[in-house]
Amino acid sequence: MTSKPNGKVSANTFHGTFTDPGAMARALAGLDPEASGPHPTGASKGFLGSFARAALGPLHVGVGNFSSGIPQSAGIPNLHIFMFPTQHSLVRKVSGQQLFGPQIFHCRPNDITVTSSPGHQPWAFGIITIPFDVLATHAQELTGRDHAVPMNDNRMFRVPEPVFSRLVILIRYLERLVREQSSIINAPRPVRALSGSIIDALVACLTLSHAMPDRTVLGRHRKILDRFLQLVEERPEDMLSLSDICAEVGVAHRTLNMICQDFLSQAPIQYARERRLDRVRERLLASAPNETSVTNVATQYGFWELGRFAQAYRLRFGERPSESLAKPR
Known part of the structure; x- marks a missing residue:
């Protein structure tokens, strides 16, 4: 299994195929350098x-x-x-909400978004990132009014099929250009035309859609999840017990387990363990073999049973920890 993508990169485009979800996550992060992640969790076999x-x-x-x-x-x-989604039959859970069919999910800015798939089913998707002012100006010019739905929170839009299909067709056309004729996207005139068409289609989807209201309980659960995720990220070297985590987050065991299963499709201890494994891998890939050892890094992040650690690491990343450390920098 490789951690490097098999693909091509130009000034404005990238495409690749992957057998390692971590490598694909790094390619996704290239959509915006200021984004943190995505961070995949779970076995990658x-x-x-x-x-x-x-x-x-x-x-x-x-x-x-x-x-x-x-x-x-x-x-x-x-x-x-x-x-x-770019295939109607597939489902992805995004921050506790089911995304499928002709729907668009808007992620809350300056926040953490968590995604999972029921039964680990496949997923096919499109993602668009656009600055606040560009969308506001384009919507005003196209429709003569500002978009009426607040865009400072998680929001699910149910879109009429015809306008949604138009957006998906444009996204798939762009994908084909990137893979087969990427030089076109490096020319100013086609970039302006294609960019304008995609923004037009997106604004049409948002303008004609039905914004599904947030549920109060979902909002409360989201705040609890945010506290849990922040704790895991701020204390990566602490092997916290479930009781420790619940005390820090301020909820009962059953409540936190239910919320993590709903949003992450994982128990809280499993998620925290996967994130510590991620931190170990990041350190191993960034270090030289003469500077550190697998044992030192593993124990720093709370993995004291080295045999079980090595087994979990190989299941998670498809290689032994020593192989990650030995990779050329």
């Missing part, structure tokens, strides 16, 4: 994915798919990010 992205001026567009819906979390930067 049998993973196969593909992803293409293009920078069309201030508009960044990505389209991809993967064979197994591994849970992941990502820090959302201070701009609009829209996510939607």
Whole structure:
């Protein structure tokens, strides 16, 4: 299994295929350098994915798919990010809400978004990132009014099929250009035309859609999850027990387990363990063999039973910890 994508990169485009969800996550992160993640969690055995992205001026567009819906979390930067399925039959849970069919999910800026797939089913998707001012100006010019729905929170839009299909067709056309004729996207005139068409289609989807209201309980659960995720990220070297975590977050065991299963499709201890494994891998890949050892890094992040650690690491990343440490820098 390789951690490097098999693909091509130009100034404005990228496309590749992946057998490692971590490598695909790094390609997804290229949509916006200010984003944190995504961070995949869970075993990667049998993973196969593909992803293409293009920078069309201030508009960044990505389209991809993967064979197994591994849970992941990502820090959302201070701009609009829209996510939607490109195959109606597939489902992805995004921050506790089911995304499927002709729907678009808007991620809350400056927040953490968590995604998972029921039964680890496949997922095919499009992602659009666009600055606040660009969307506001374009919507005003196209419709003669500001978009009426607040865009400072998680929001699910149910879109009429015809306008949604138009957006998906444009995204798939862009993917084909990136893979087969990427030189076109490096020319100013086609970039302006394609960017304008995609923004027009997105604004039409938002303008004609029905914004599904947030549920009060979902909002409360989301705040609890945010506290849990922040704790895991701020204390990566602490092997916290479930009781410790619940005391820090301020909820009962049963409540936290229910929320993590709903949002992350994982128990809280499992998620925290996967994130510590991620931190170990990041350190091993960034270090030289003569500077540190697998034992030192593993124990720093709370893995004291080295045999079980090595087994979990290999299941998670498809290679032994020593192989990660030995990789050329």
